[in-house]
Amino acid sequence: MHIKHHPVLGKRLSETVTFYFQDQPYTAYRGQTVAAALMANGIKKLGLSRKLLQPRGLFCARGRCCSCYMTVNGEDHVRTCLIKVEEGMKVYPNLEDPEVTNDGHGD
Ligand code: FES
Numbered sequence: 001m002h003i004k005h006h007p008v009l010g011k012r013l014s015e016t017v018t019f020y021f022q023d024q025p026y027t028a029y030r031g032q033t034v035a036a037a038l039m040a041n042g043i044k045k046l047g048l049s050r051k052l053l054q055p056r057g058l059f060c061a062r063g064r065c066c067s068c069y070m071t072v073n074g075e076d077h078v079r080t081c082l083i084k085v086e087e088g089m090k091v092y093p094n095l096e097d098p099e100v101t102n103d104g105h106g107d
Contacts, residue, residue, distance in 0.1 A: 023090075033080065056068075
């Protein structure tokens with residue numbers, strides 16, 4: 001769901017872009033963050049916690065935690081609540097970190 005016309009901010013979303021989550025195409029609006037674009041498309045599970053492998057999703061939405069880490073265009077551990085979606089962007093969930101899972105640290 002998108003708020004296309006905000007009563008105070010006005011019309012903010014107009015130009016669409018196509019991005020890929022796990023190689024499936026999704027539509028977003030230019031200016032949205034990757035995390036917001038995923039939420040708007042019904043994708044709430046952004047990855048798994050590093051040690052216990054529990055589902056992670058959007059938490060702080062302002063770059064203060066690591067809950068939204070994903071792999072974006074081949075770069076791991078990208079905070080998707082901070083970067084804007086771009087045409088053709090490839091996004092994958094952060095599914096595990098074997099080193100952390102085995103060392104007794106992490107969440
Ligand atoms: S949700 Fe906390 S850094 Fe992105």
